[in-house]
Amino acid sequence: MKRGTFQLMKSVNKSIILNKIRTGEPISRAQIAKETTLTPPTVSSIVKELIEEGIVRESELGESKGGRKPTMLLINHSAFFVVGVDAGPNKIGCVLADLSGKIYERTSIPLQEITSNEQFLSILVESIRTILKRVDQKGNVIGIGVAMHGVVDVETGTSLVAPNLQLRDIPIKETLENEFQMVIKVENDARAMALGESWFGNHGSLNSMLAVNLGSGVGAGVVINGKLYHGAQDIAGEVGHMTIDMHGEVCECGNRGCLQTFATGSAIAEQAGVDSGEEVFRLANEGNEKYATILKETGAVIGVGLTNLIHIINPQVIVLGGGVAKSQKYILPSIQQTIEERGLTKAAKETKVVISNLGDDATLLGAVALLLVELFE
Incomplete structure (x- = not known):
């Protein structure tokens, strides 16, 4: 082949x-x-x-x-391999994986001072080229999946808005097809993560799943009967811009009180008065109750957002990933307690909320799964 x-x-x-x-x-x-x-x-x-x-x-x-x-x-x-790419906002990570999701090679290039689409695409192409050079039999690579932060037009494979890079209308699919002459799939990173969880997360046979990425931003993907749900205008899953407090802080989108203003690493750090979310977690682990309380309160806010989503989507399982989810011992009990307090029915209150088993590879494996969906389904 x-x-x-x-x-x-x-x-x-x-x-x-x-x-x-x-x-x-x-x-x-x-x-x-x-x-x-x-x-x-x-x-x-x-x-x-x-x-x-x-x-x-x-x-x-x-x-x-x-x-x-x-x-x-x-x-x-x-027998066959897929290149999976997690593009942005801080780096471009690439993996070479087989059809079971086993990773054989990986590479990472930081994104620093990116000022143009051409500069971003040049780094993207170089990252993929580096991975392909490590494949003994390049004829066994069946395609490239790209998980891109921001708003993506999945039909054209165009990054419409990459807010953290302050770029628009990046022709990812067209550029990579011209460069590598193979099948290219481009998807929003949070939705790709959801697909990765569905394929490789060992969550069993599910009709519906919601995966939420809590990191430098907040995004989500909905998988129904094995398929990603995109919505009418391709913005399904932008849960970070769900309003939690109409009088809250101004979000990067211009609205006030979005979930993203509470639940990202930078939002947690700002509330705590330290440099990063990782530092808040470290201080909490050292026994500082002030920082543990901040994380628990963040969990309660996330729980409010998830309860809203349970009432709208009613997924069988909610999977949490991203850097903030690593603080699970503080945030997860608060999330579960809030859902139990606010859920409309007994079943809603008992919605299963788990932390991703895939860790930092969830989005990369989701990019791989973009090609597997095409192959198997």
Whole structure:
């Protein structure tokens, strides 16, 4: 399979079978036919193609139920790779991962004094080129996923607004397609994180999930039946600009009292009168009750925001990630208590809120998952 051409192998039945193998491996041809209602000859023909293309492999024989032992099928995870990019606001991180999300290579380049789209794109291209140089068989890279902070037009792959970089209308997809001649997917970073949690976060089989990134900004992604929800104008998930206090501090968006004015690392640091959110966490861990209280109060405010979202979206699970979430021992009990106090129903009050297992790699793996959605679904 040549680089970036996996979309040519797409068909509805092929996607159905690939996803059935991915979610049920090891699985037999007969079981696929039974669970998908596709005919056994159709399954056998498509599986033969998938094995020839290298994305599916056969394993040792399964258990017999009276006849010949069936040959089991698995995804050949290490046969193909995806480049995942977390672009901004402070650095561009890149990883090379296989189809299971296992990371083989990574690189990071800081973003300092970026003043133009061209300068940003130059660093982005160099970051990806560095990763690709480390791949022995570049023909096995099926595409590049980019998680970009700010507002993204996912159809054109354009960064419409990158507020922390003070840039607009960055043609990410067009530039990378011209440079690397492969499939490019561009998504908002918080939504990419949500997709990464859905694919790799070990949260079980869920119909709905809300993932919230609490870091230098506050963003979220909603995954429903395995698909990202974008909204009518591609701004679904901008929960950081939910109004919490109409008379609060002015947010970077111009409104007052947004959740982002309470729940980012810089907002916590400003309230505490120190240099960073990390310092607040350190001082709290050293036994300083003043800073522990600030974190607990921040958790209560986040809990108010999450309760609002529970009443609107009603997700099965809420996953918290980002730097602020590392203060979980202070903020998580407050979040849970606030939801319990404010939830409309018993079920709402018991909505599961967890901290990401993926840590700092959640967004990078989300960028990888952008390509996997295209491949498997």
